[in-house]
Amino acid sequence: xxxxxxxxxxxxxxxxxxxxxDGVSLEVRPGEIHAVIGPNGAGKTTLIHxxxxxxxxxxxxxxxxxxxxxxxxxxxxxxxxxxxxxxITSILPGFxxxxxxxxxxxxxxxxxxxxxxxxxxxAGLNREALAALAAVGLAHRAAVPAGTLxxxxxxxxxxxxxxxxxxxxxxxxxPLAGAGAEETERLIGILGRLRAEYGxxxxxxxxxxxxxxxxxxxxxxxxxxxxxxxxxxxxxxPEVRAAYLGEDEMA
Amino acid sequence: xxxxxxxxAAGPAARLSRDGLPLLLFALLAAAPFAGFGDGASLTLMARxxxxxxxxxxxxxxxxxxxxxxxxxxxxxGCGAYAVAILDAHGITEGAIVFPVAILGAGLFAFxxxxxxxxxxGVHFIMITLAFGQMAFFTAASLAAxxxxxxxxxxxxxxxxxxxxxxxxxxxxxxxxGALALVWALCRAVLASRFGRVLRATxxxxxxxxxVGFSPYPYRLAAYTLAGMTGGLAGALLANATEFVSxxxxxxQRSGDLLFAVILGGLGRLHGxxxxxxxxxxLEETLSHVTAHWxxxxxxxxxxxxxxxPGGLVGGLVGGRRKPGGxx
Numbered sequence: 005x006x007x008x009x010x011x012x013x014x015x016x017x018x019x020x021x022x023x024x025x026d027g028v029s030l031e032v033r034p035g036e037i038h039a040v041i042g043p044n045g046a047g048k049t050t051l052i053h054x055x056x057x058x059x060x061x062x063x064x065x066x067x068x069x070x071x072x073x074x075x076x077x078x079x080x081x082x083x084x085x086x087x088x089x090x091x092i093t094s095i096l097p098g099f100x101x102x103x104x105x106x107x108x109x110x111x112x113x114x115x116x117x118x119x120x121x122x123x124x125x126x127a128g129l130n131r132e133a134l135a136a137l138a139a140v141g142l143a144h145r146a147a148v149p150a151g152t153l154x155x156x157x158x159x160x161x162x163x164x165x166x167x168x169x170x171x172x173x174x175x176x177x178x179p180l181a182g183a184g185a186e187e188t189e190r191l192i193g194i195l196g197r198l199r200a201e202y203g204x205x206x207x208x209x210x211x212x213x214x215x216x217x218x219x220x221x222x223x224x225x226x227x228x229x230x231x232x233x234x235x236x237x238x239x240x241x242p243e244v245r246a247a248y249l250g251e252d253e254m255a
Numbered sequence: 256x257x258x259x260x261x262x263x264a265a266g267p268a269a270r271l272s273r274d275g276l277p278l279l280l281f282a283l284l285a286a287a288p289f290a291g292f293g294d295g296a297s298l299t300l301m302a303r304x305x306x307x308x309x310x311x312x313x314x315x316x317x318x319x320x321x322x323x324x325x326x327x328x329x330x331x332x333g334c335g336a337y338a339v340a341i342l343d344a345h346g347i348t349e350g351a352i353v354f355p356v357a358i359l360g361a362g363l364f365a366f367x368x369x370x371x372x373x374x375x376x377g378v379h380f381i382m383i384t385l386a387f388g389q390m391a392f393f394t395a396a397s398l399a400a401x402x403x404x405x406x407x408x409x410x411x412x413x414x415x416x417x418x419x420x421x422x423x424x425x426x427x428x429x430x431x432x433g434a435l436a437l438v439w440a441l442c443r444a445v446l447a448s449r450f451g452r453v454l455r456a457t458x459x460x461x462x463x464x465x466x467v468g469f470s471p472y473p474y475r476l477a478a479y480t481l482a483g484m485t486g487g488l489a490g491a492l493l494a495n496a497t498e499f500v501s502x503x504x505x506x507x508q509r510s511g512d513l514l515f516a517v518i519l520g521g522l523g524r525l526h527g528x529x530x531x532x533x534x535x536x537x538l539e540e541t542l543s544h545v546t547a548h549w550x551x552x553x554x555x556x557x558x559x560x561x562x563x564x565p566g567g568l569v570g571g572l573v574g575g576r577r578k579p580g581g582x583x
Contacts, residue, residue: 082468094466096459107456108467110449116469117477118449126449169467 007070008033009173009203010086015054015064017047017227024050025061026227032173037195037204039214042224048207049091051224052177055205056088057081069172083112087171089162091178097151101142101161104150105133108168136168137161140194156187163194173203180210192216215239276569277439277526280533284432288425298424300540302496305431306489308532309438311516313485315528316442318517320451321478322458324381326510327368327388331483333395333505334361335490340407340500344400350415357491358484364391365483366476373475388507395502406501413495421495431492435529438485443525445481454478519560521567530568 008031017025024047032038040048053059055066057078066074068086076084096104103124109132110116110123123129137143140160145153150161159179166174179195180188192213198204199217208214214221221238223230231241238244287293287301310332317323338357347353368387375383401407412421421427445451456464457471464471494500503509512535520531538556542549564571 077470079465079468079470082466088466090462090466094460094463096456096463098459099456103452107452107464110452111468116449116453116474119451120444120448122444122447123449123452124447165463165467 006034008067009069010055010205011065011067012051012055013065013067015051015061015066017050017054017059017061023227025054028064028224028227028229030222030229030232032203032205034172034203035199036219037199037206037217039206039208039218039221040224041208041211041214041221042230045226046224047227048224049177050227052088052175052205052207056086056175082169082171085170085172086175087166087169087173088175089159089166089177089179091181093155093158093162095150095158095161095165097149099150100147101137101150101153101164102130102133102146104161105136105164105168106130108136108165109133112170133168136164139167139198140164141190154187156183156190159183159187159191160194163191163198167198167202171202173205174198176204176206176208178208179206180208180213188213274443274526277529280526280529281432281436285429288428293425295424298428299496300536302424302428302431302492304533304536305435306492306496307513307516307536308529309431309435309492310486310489311513311520311528311532312435312438312442312525313482313489314513315517315520315522315525316445316478316485317482318514319522319525319527320442320446320458321454321475323373323475323479324514325372325384325479325482326381326507326514327372327384327386327391328482328486328513329505329507329509330368330388330391331361331365331486332490332493332509333391333502334364334483335487335492336494336500336504337395337398337401337490338487339413339491339494340401340409343409344407348411348414349417350413350421353413354488354491358487361487361490362480362484365486366480369476369479369483373472373479385507385510388505388510392502392505392507395505402501404502406499406503409494409498409500412498413491427495431496434488434492438488439526439529442485446525450474450477515557519557519564519567521564521569521571523566524569527567527569534568 010032012028012030015025015028028051040051042048050059054061057076061074065072068081068084073081073084106129109129113128134143134146137146140163142157142160142164145157150158153161163179180191183191188210195204195217206218215235218235220232220234222232223238223244230243233241284301284305288298292301310328314325314328317325335357338360339353342348342353342356372380372383372387396404411419414420421430446455453464453469453474457474461471490504493504516531516535517528518531519534520527520529538553542552546552
């Protein structure tokens with residue numbers, strides 16, 4: 005088995021008296037989609053925040069590519085290859101789709117303390133940005149201001165931006181949230197293709213998508229990890245069935 | 256949009272339509288002395304307008320470019336103006352020394368105060384820039400050796416290689432025009448550069464900027480320093496224009512005026528700062544001839560402008576409000 009991309013070791017976070025992350029340990033391996041599911045308030049997004057560096061854990065360790073990154077700020081983790089998307093779409097609405105992705109390319113290719121040459125004319129940046137858009141099927145919308153894209157397209161763009169940072173691991177916080185049926189199908193297709201190149205930690209409420217995509221699933225409830233297993237194991241897990249999934253969704 | 260996909264071969268025609276208005280303004284200012292506005296009063300007013308426009312253009316880099324509302328920009332003008340006064344008091348009037356000292360001094364002031372201010376954001380940032388501005392004001396007022404409260408009178412304008420070039424009003428007019436055009440062109444290039452792209456992105460969504468791997472702080476600090484340097488240049492020119500330097504030059508009201516000029520002009524395009532500054536001075540000049548209580552009219556007019564021109568003069572006049580993220 006190859007070394008894990010990401011390893012959480014006994015991660016803990018309290019908000020006042022409430023343990024929102026209570027001793028979570030898990031691993032994401034290369035080429036795997038590892039889904040984290042759990043009811044509302046289980047601490048899924050808080051966990052993503054601690055992995056990405058937008059929130060500091062009280063104790064425990066976040067190891068990425070074999071190194072302890074627990075103390076590194078958000079932006080520096082991104083530069084090491086740990087990209088994330090947000091539950092509520094976070095793009096630059098006034099920039100074109102291409103420039104959204106080009107900003108991410110720029111962040112990893114040379115200094116951005118360059119003051120005179122027009123960035124929009126840098127062919128190298130535009131080429132890689134366009135490739136990232138193409139990877140999510142958005143190349144034909146490159147020149148469109150991002151704010152005017154449809155909801156589903158904005159979700160695609162956010163994926164393209166994450167890809168443009170050239171990550172090793174993608175943290176996806178409910179990438180299907182708010183997407184319609186057709187958009188969901190398209191996004192599931194895109195995520196399925198991305199697994200070939202990136203490890204993915206996926207937080208998602210859409211169970212159909214989770215069981216279609218995930219290699220392994222971790223179940224979180226009240227900040228604690230209930231279990232981790234393959235989709236088959238999770239389907240059969242009695243505690244999970246009772247506590248969270250419900251008989252209907254398992255059918 | 257010019258920041259769109261393929262770097263379109265922007266022909267001269269496209270460029271003219273984008274930058275037509277500022278280029279027209281420069282042409283008008285260049286022609287003005289030879290078209291009936293060559294008298295002393297007109298030249299004095301135009302010099303003031305161009306210097307104010309220069310300072311406002313630098314401030315636009317912060318407000319329109321980075322989304323940072325500074326109420327302390329006048330302090331950088333003060334740095335530039337006092338550089339001229341202090342060097343003058345020690346017998347140094349050579350422009351090749353005075354101007355670099357004014358610009359770098361103001362830049363250093365902006366760098367140091369920005370390093371602290373930019374740790375905060377929102378209202379706190381506005382208040383801390385105001386506080387630094389007031390500190391600079393009271394420091395200037397306590398400089399007894401350079402006139403203190405009463406100010407310092409220059410007995411001549413800055414020289415170049417011993418030549419008293421700036422004594423000519425006409426030469427001074429073109430020095431101010433050249434400085435304004437240069438600062439505008441530089442700010443414009445900076446906003447379209449890699450650096451400017453990061454800066455514009457931090458205004459739109461700082462979290463997104465971090466999520467691609469940038470820490471916004473150094474970019475904001477560099478922008479704050481650049482704006483400070485333009486303020487220093489404006490201050491040095493202003494000292495030469497009035498041949499007098501007093502703490503009034505860095506009163507917080509001036510910061511307010513500059514901020515107002517920027518907003519009146521519009522945050523949609525960089526040259527909004529120039530339009531706003533010119534409109535501001537023109538209004539002030541016209542009204543003060545009508546009545547001694549002109550501020551009673553000035554205030555309501557500004558209120559109406561904000562209500563009915565939400566995009567500022569660039570938004571209202573040419574109807575060409577660019578998308579918020581464009582390179583200006």
